[in-house]
Amino acid sequence: MKLGIIGGTGGQGLGIAIRFVQAGEDVIIGSRTMEKAQAAVDKMKDLLKEDVPNVKAAENPDAAAEGDVLILTVPLAAQVATLKSIKECAAGKILIDPTGPLETAIGGSPMKCLYLPDGAASEKTQKFLPEAKVVCAFNNISSGALMNFTEPIDCDCLIAGDDPEAKKTVGKLIDKIPDIRTVDCGPLERAQIIEKITPLLIGLNIKKTCKDAGIRLTGINPECRLY
Ligand SMILES: NC(=O)c1ccc[n+]([C@@H]2O[C@H](COP(=O)([O-])OP(=O)(O)OC[C@H]3O[C@@H](n4cnc5c(N)ncnc54)[C@H](OP(=O)(O)O)[C@@H]3O)[C@@H](O)[C@H]2O)c1
Numbered sequence: 001m002k003l004g005i006i007g008g009t010g011g012q013g014l015g016i017a018i019r020f021v022q023a024g025e026d027v028i029i030g031s032r033t034m035e036k037a038q039a040a041v042d043k044m045k046d047l048l049k050e051d052v053p054n055v056k057a058a059e060n061p062d063a064a065a066e067g068d069v070l071i072l073t074v075p076l077a078a079q080v081a082t083l084k085s086i087k088e089c090a091a092g093k094i095l096i097d098p099t100g101p102l103e104t105a106i107g108g109s110p111m112k113c114l115y116l117p118d119g120a121a122s123e124k125t126q127k128f129l130p131e132a133k134v135v136c137a138f139n140n141i142s143s144g145a146l147m148n149f150t151e152p153i154d155c156d157c158l159i160a161g162d163d164p165e166a167k168k169t170v171g172k173l174i175d176k177i178p179d180i181r182t183v184d185c186g187p188l189e190r191a192q193i194i195e196k197i198t199p200l201l202i203g204l205n206i207k208k209t210c211k212d213a214g215i216r217l218t219g220i221n222p223e224c225r226l227y
Contacts, residue, residue, distance in 0.1 A: 001173070002026045004067020006060050006074065006086055009040040012098060013073030015146025016138060017055065018044055022149060023176035027055045030063030032085075037063075047149070064089035069169070070132075071096040076105040076114070076121055083128045091131035094166045097122040097191075098138035100198040111203035113196050120191035122160070135161035135170045136191035139198050141180070142205070144212035152179035155214030158197070159183070160190035183217055 003020055005013045008029035017027045021044065029044075031037035037057035045051060064070055064086035070093055074082045079099055083090075099121035103112040118124040122136035137159040145153050157180050161167045171182040185194060201213040 002028060002066055002068045003071060003173075004028045004030055004058075004063035004065075004069070005071045006030045006064060007032075007078065007082055008063070008071070008073055009036045010073060011143030011147065012138070013071070014040055014044065015143045015149075016071055016073065018047065018149045019146055019153075019177045020173075021048070021052050021055050025054065025173070025176070028058050028063040028066055029055065030058055030060040032060060034059055060085050061089060064093075067093070069094045069096065069173070071138075072099060072125065074099070076101055079121065079124065080128065083125060087129060090129050093132055094163075094169060095125065095129065095132045095134050096137050096170055097125045097134055098136070098141075099125065099195075100139060101195055102199055102202075109199075111199050111206060113199050119189065120195050122191040122195070123188055126162075126188055133161065133163040133166035134188060135159055135163075135166050136188060136194055137170055137174060137182075139191075139194050140201060140215055142201065142212045142214065144205075145214060148212070153177055153214070154179055154216070156180070156216050156220075157182045158185050158194045158215075158217075160185045160188050160194055162188045181216075181220075183220060 009031045029040045041057045101114045101121045126134040174182045204210045204213040
C-alpha cells in the first residue's frame with residue numbers, strides 16, 4: 001500500500017512517515033515544494049542511517065495522486081488551501097486526518113482549542129472532500145514520540161470515521177507501529193472530542209508534567225476495536 005503524506009515535512013508528518021517506512025510500507029513525503037520534500041526524505045535517511053528504498057519525495061498533488069491512502073499533516077490554518085491542492089486526487093481514497101483545531105491558528109495558545117463552525121477539523125475536511133473517506137487519527141500521538149523511532153510508542157491511537165471499512169484499513173495500518181493500540185471511537189462526529197485531547201497533552205508537555213504525553217484507555221474489549 002502506498003501512503004501519500006500531504007505536508008509531510010513537519011514533525012508530525014515526518015514522524016508518521018518514519019514509522020510507516022520502518023513498518024515496510026511505501027511512503028511518499030509530500031510538500032508544497034519538491035526541494036522541501038526531498039530534504040525531508042534525506043533527513044529521514046540520515047536518521048535511519050540507511051538508504052531506505054520505500055520512501056520518496058513529491059509535491060503534494062503528486063503524492064495525493066500516487067498514494068492509495070493519504071495522510072494530511074498540515075496546521076489548521078493551512079488545511080483548506082492544502083485540501084484544495086489535492087481535491088481531485090483524493091476522491092474515493094481514505095484520508096487520515098490528525099489536524100488539531102488549536103488556537104495557534106489565530107495567534108493564540110497551543111494549549112487551547114478553537115471551536116469551529118463545522119464541528120471537528122476532520123469534519124471540515126470531510127465536508128471539503130465529500131468523496132474521500134476521512135478518518136480522524138494520530139491526534140493524540142505526539143511528533144516527539146513518533147520521531148523517537150528506536151522506541152515503541154506507549155499510547156492508544158483514538159480513531160473516528162463514518163466508513164467502517166476505511167477505519168478497519170486505518171486501524172490495521174496504525175497497529176503496525178510497535179505498541180500503539182488503535183481504538184475505534186465511532187463516527188467522525190467523535191473527532192470533536194478526540195481533537196480536544198491534543199491541547200490537553202500539549203499543555204502537559206509544556207508544563208513538563210510529561211514528555212511526549214499520550215493516553216491509554218483501560219477496560220477495552222478487544223472485540224470493540226471493530227476490526
Ligand atoms: N506535532 C505534533 O506533536 C502533533 C500531534 C498531534 C496532531 N498534530 C497535528 O498534525 C498537523 C501537523 O503538525 P506539525 O507539527 O507537523 O505541523 P507543522 O510542522 O507546523 O507543519 C507541517 C507542514 O505543513 C506545511 N505548512 C505549514 N504552514 C503552511 C501553510 N501556511 N500553507 C500550506 N502548508 C503549510 C509545511 O509543509 P511544506 O512547507 O513542506 O509544504 C509544514 O512542513 C497539525 O494539524 C497538528 O495539529 C501534531
